[in-house]
Amino acid sequence: MAKKPASGFDAQLKELEQLVTRMEQGDLDLDESLRQFEHGVSLVRQCEQQLQVAEQKVQLLSRQGEQEALTPFADPVVADTRAADTGS
Numbered sequence: 619m620a621k622k623p624a625s626g627f628d629a630q631l632k633e634l635e636q637l638v639t640r641m642e643q644g645d646l647d648l649d650e651s652l653r654q655f656e657h658g659v660s661l662v663r664q665c666e667q668q669l670q671v672a673e674q675k676v677q678l679l680s681r682q683g684e685q686e687a688l689t690p691f692a693d694p695v696v697a698d699t700r701a702a703d704t705g706s
Contacts, residue, residue, distance in 0.1 A: 627668045634661045 637658050641651060 627665060630661050630665050630668075634658055634665070637661070 637654055640646065641654055641658075646654060
């Protein structure tokens with residue numbers, strides 16, 4: 619029973635939940651249970667990878683925000699003094 623792969627984290631998670639429900643019912647034979655288990659492991663890995671990418675993006679954005687907050691602004695008084703010293 620070949621299925622079209624779920625795209626997106628939410629779709630994969632929903633498919634995984636449905637797969638677990640089918641397996642918990644106990645109606646599948648051993649071979650089908652193993653196939654479903656393998657597919658479930660694949661879905662878990664894909665979800666974990668997507669979560670890891672999302673976490674990395676959040677960390678990157680957080681670091682950029684920290685760097686921007688730490689960047690000093692030019693003091694207008696100092697800038698005016700330097701301009702006067704150079705004759706501008």
